[in-house]
Amino acid sequence: MLRICVIQTGRQSHLCTPVRRFSQAGTRWAPLVSQAVMFKDYGKPSEVLSVVSRPIEPLTPSTVHVRILAAPVNPSDINQIEGVYPAKPTFDPKWGAVAGNEGVAQIVALGEAVQRTSDLEVGDWVLPLNRAFGTWQTYASVEASDLAKIPHDQVPLLGAASLTVNPSTAYRMLRDFVDLNPGRYIPVTTTPLTRDYVIQSGANSGVGQAVIQLCRCWGFKSINIIRDRPTAADTMAQLKALGADYVFTDEQLRTIETRNQLKSLDGPIALGLDCVGGRTTMELGRNLSSSASLVVYGGMSKRPMSLPVSLFIFRNLAVQGYWMNHWYRTHSLADRMPMWTDLLKLMQLGQLRPAAFEPLLWVPSGDRMDAVQQLRTVIEAIQASSAGFAGKKHALVMDPSLL
Numbered sequence: 001m002l003r004i005c006v007i008q009t010g011r012q013s014h015l016c017t018p019v020r021r022f023s024q025a026g027t028r029w030a031p032l033v034s035q036a037v038m039f040k041d042y043g044k045p046s047e048v049l050s051v052v053s054r055p056i057e058p059l060t061p062s063t064v065h066v067r068i069l070a071a072p073v074n075p076s077d078i079n080q081i082e083g084v085y086p087a088k089p090t091f092d093p094k095w096g097a098v099a100g101n102e103g104v105a106q107i108v109a110l111g112e113a114v115q116r117t118s119d120l121e122v123g124d125w126v127l128p129l130n131r132a133f134g135t136w137q138t139y140a141s142v143e144a145s146d147l148a149k150i151p152h153d154q155v156p157l158l159g160a161a162s163l164t165v166n167p168s169t170a171y172r173m174l175r176d177f178v179d180l181n182p183g184r185y186i187p188v189t190t191t192p193l194t195r196d197y198v199i200q201s202g203a204n205s206g207v208g209q210a211v212i213q214l215c216r217c218w219g220f221k222s223i224n225i226i227r228d229r230p231t232a233a234d235t236m237a238q239l240k241a242l243g244a245d246y247v248f249t250d251e252q253l254r255t256i257e258t259r260n261q262l263k264s265l266d267g268p269i270a271l272g273l274d275c276v277g278g279r280t281t282m283e284l285g286r287n288l289s290s291s292a293s294l295v296v297y298g299g300m301s302k303r304p305m306s307l308p309v310s311l312f313i314f315r316n317l318a319v320q321g322y323w324m325n326h327w328y329r330t331h332s333l334a335d336r337m338p339m340w341t342d343l344l345k346l347m348q349l350g351q352l353r354p355a356a357f358e359p360l361l362w363v364p365s366g367d368r369m370d371a372v373q374q375l376r377t378v379i380e381a382i383q384a385s386s387a388g389f390a391g392k393k394h395a396l397v398m399d400p401s402l403l
């Protein structure tokens, strides 16, 4: 059953329009009202989500007020609402938890100590450093130390909004497991220039698209597996336009012709990346070269992965899991910034494009029915992405003028 409720606090003028009023001293703000997608209990998104307009915490010396500009809808956000994701949000006893784990925000006000001691300024674009931040809302109050300032010149809005999950996951998986060869000539032998290959499932996912583009930027070759579909040729063409060297459907991967083609490549398939599980993991594993690594980072098929024992014994296959959240928990801002700087530079150069997103406008209008319609749109987007073959990712966009 679809349960949609819009909770209002204060006067109508506070429902959706942020009210900012200075005191005579010019230092205090009237309550800033945020319109948020919230949940009080875990469950099906269509049953537990509601739109809530509530005042955010007043500014303190160490906090800043931010306006969220855009926030993607990732599979982990949906799993979090369902209660099956290990990173749990904070539930306010009165309001519940705000959905959404990542996004980009703009500073609208700075606490007194922040003004004196940091380089943050009103207008800066920032990323939340903590997962489960609650990005599906229009405004938030946050400790300045929980934000990272990023450049935004020439950076696409949705590129910045989706930086911390998909491209960062692709970046780490390509760097942290295998020392991939981008094509080195070995002079003492007659070996020609060879490059390492990466094979991945879910190649049309947000992570998959970032993997393809980073492989192209860094000199690795990519073999990309998608699920079969009537429009497979279009999806293949889109991935090739991003820089994919090979694209196969899962059906094609099972054929002897494809197996032979992959056996005769000019370099080893040294790394496999799997976000699907089930039989797909086995098909990826079978095509990996000797002593390769297989990194499992998602289970979209919701099926246990299966791998033949022989791959471990005779081909020395190494299988590991990867979770970006764990990396963030164990790495400081100083570790994160070089990665984000690299990725942002590639975005500025146009070499790393964000996945294709359908924007969901989340612009408070003051009209209750608009809020109801907005929530319905978000829930439909969640349902579409959970059903598979979505074709596009979705993102809440609070300022469409920046698209």
Ligand SMILES: NC(=O)c1ccc[n+]([C@@H]2O[C@H](COP(=O)([O-])OP(=O)(O)OC[C@H]3O[C@@H](n4cnc5c(N)ncnc54)[C@H](OP(=O)(O)O)[C@@H]3O)[C@@H](O)[C@H]2O)c1
Binding pocket: 074, 075, 076, 165, 166, 169, 202, 203, 204, 205, 206, 207, 208, 226, 227, 275, 276, 297, 298, 299, 300, 301, 302, 322, 323, 324, 325, 355, 385, 386, 387, 388, 389, 390, 391, 393
């Ligand atoms: N471990 C980590 O740190 C980490 C970080 C980021 C993402 N992830 C995981 O990586 C996966 C992709 O995330 P994303 O944000 O890139 O997702 P996304 O852009 O929303 O794409 C979803 C992908 O999953 C595929 N898919 C959907 N249902 C499927 C099914 N039943 N069987 C097989 N494939 C299916 C889709 O292919 P179709 O077009 O064929 O439906 C698409 O390739 C998710 O499992 C996510 O949780 C993990």
